[in-house]
Amino acid sequence: MTEDLQKIAAKLKQKNRILIITHQNPDGDTLGSGMGLYYALRKLGKRANVICSDPFPKKFSYLFQEFEEDEFEPDCIVTVDIASPQLLGTYLEHFQDQIDICIDHHRSNTMEADAVYIDSKAAATCEIIYQLVLELGAEISPLMANCLYTGISTDTGCFKFSNTTAETHRIAAELFERGCAYEQINRGLFDTKSKSRIVVEKEVLETMEFYCEHRVAMIVITQEMIRNSQIDTADLDGVAAIPRQIEGVEVGVTMRERLEGGYKVSLRTCQFVDAAAVCAKLGGGGHIRAAGCVVDGPLEQAKKALLDVIVPCFEQ
Ligand SMILES: [Mn+2]
Numbered sequence: 001m002t003e004d005l006q007k008i009a010a011k012l013k014q015k016n017r018i019l020i021i022t023h024q025n026p027d028g029d030t031l032g033s034g035m036g037l038y039y040a041l042r043k044l045g046k047r048a049n050v051i052c053s054d055p056f057p058k059k060f061s062y063l064f065q066e067f068e069e070d071e072f073e074p075d076c077i078v079t080v081d082i083a084s085p086q087l088l089g090t091y092l093e094h095f096q097d098q099i100d101i102c103i104d105h106h107r108s109n110t111m112e113a114d115a116v117y118i119d120s121k122a123a124a125t126c127e128i129i130y131q132l133v134l135e136l137g138a139e140i141s142p143l144m145a146n147c148l149y150t151g152i153s154t155d156t157g158c159f160k161f162s163n164t165t166a167e168t169h170r171i172a173a174e175l176f177e178r179g180c181a182y183e184q185i186n187r188g189l190f191d192t193k194s195k196s197r198i199v200v201e202k203e204v205l206e207t208m209e210f211y212c213e214h215r216v217a218m219i220v221i222t223q224e225m226i227r228n229s230q231i232d233t234a235d236l237d238g239v240a241a242i243p244r245q246i247e248g249v250e251v252g253v254t255m256r257e258r259l260e261g262g263y264k265v266s267l268r269t270c271q272f273v274d275a276a277a278v279c280a281k282l283g284g285g286g287h288i289r290a291a292g293c294v295v296d297g298p299l300e301q302a303k304k305a306l307l308d309v310i311v312p313c314f315e316q
Contacts, residue, residue: 004117005128008101009135011115012076015046019074021099022052023082024089027237028060028154028189033080033103033125035063036147040138047072053089057234059188063147076100081125081151083285084110103128108276108285123163126151130171142179149180150189157241158190162289196231203229204239211307212314217243218253218306220263220299240266251275251310255295255302262296265306273313281309 012018018041022030034050041048049070056064077099082088083106085096099113105128107120122128126148133140133148140148152172156164159172176182193201200221207220219242226233236256243252252268265282267275268290275291282305284293295302 004115005131006135008103008115008117009132011101012041012078012132012136013044015076017072017074018046018048018076018078019072020048020050021077021079021082021088021091021095022050023079023087024053025233026052026054026056026060027081029124029126029151030081031056031060031063032147032149032151032154033129035067036126036129036133036144036151037078037080039066039141039144039147040133040136042066043138043141044136049074051091053091058232059234060150062185062188063143063150065143078103079111079113080104080129081106082111083108085112103132106286108280110285121165121167123161123165123168124151124155126155127168127171130174140175140178142181145175145178145180146185149175149182150185153182153186154189158186163287194231194235196229197235199229200225200231200236201239201242204242208243212251212311214246214248215250215314216253216307216310217246217249217251218255218303219243221254221256223257223259240268244268244270251278251313253306253310255299255306257297257299258294262294263299263302265293265295265302267291267293273310278309278313282306 020034020037022034038048038050047070078101079099080103088095102111102113102116104118105122105125109118119128130148203225204219204221209218240254250270251273254266255263258264267279269275274288276286276288279285279291279293282293282295286292295305
């Protein structure tokens with residue numbers, strides 16, 4: 001495994017204009033990975049750029065402190081934390097066949113690239129990027145430590161999810177020693193909510209429904225709620241955690257209405273339902289305790305499609 005990463009590091013060292021692509025609806029892991037790698041490459045004297053088909057969310061602006069956008073014809077294109085081509089968003093058509101290196105931790109990865117490096121044991125792509133940066137021989141600055149720590153902290157729910165490993169903590173400890181601002185980062189990401197977020201949460205709770213003797217809880221976020229509250233959609237991160245927080249709930253379902261129609265579904269499970277397997281039946285994927293898919297509307301039809309695959313999980 002390390003050997004492959006060495007090859008990727010060797011490949012990157014030979015390149016000079018590296019374009020890093022992060023996934024649509026960017027989260028802390030894709031941005032932390034992208035920016036961590038960006039700063040490492042810049043330290044090695046290379047030109048680099050980080051792009052995303054959606055705007056970079058404000059709450060992650062501290063990752064971009066020393067980012068200088070650069071436009072060039074890339075000699076190497078890297079995707080970070082992108083599990084499937086669809087997550088390239090509007091870049092899909094332009095970049096799909098041009099990816100040189102794919103670095104990810106999703107077991108269900110379906111990307112095509114010259115070099116694909118997947119470590120599904122890594123809690124976050126940032127864990128892999130940490131190893132890669134060491135291979136590249138770039139010194140880890142406090143800003144880089146902040147980037148890598150952000151991805152690890154967000155993808156592990158602040159070191160609480162089952163994907164958290166001893167290695168996760170070892171890497172986090174290394175990042176502590178490089179000066180990462182863990183207190184501010186975690187307070188900003190986990191203990192701070194905007195007013196509009198609270199307004200949306202209040203409305204979302206009104207939509208909650210239970211199925212399978214209260215072992216399945218479902219909430220809906222509509223475009224109307226998003227419009228009325230004027231919430232920055234990145235601010236909706238973590239709403240999907242709400243249904244699973246309820247005592248006795250095994251499957252938490254969050255349905256978010258999409259602008260283009262249909263619903264983006266986030267599934268969170270507690271103990272025995274394989275979220276990735278359920279979502280795979282609807283064309284999606286992800287991890288065993290957290291996965292996603294898209295279902296067509298209208299709402300009642302979307303709910304039915306979901307329940308048709310969820311309910312059988314409770315009938316064995
Ligand atoms: Mn990730």
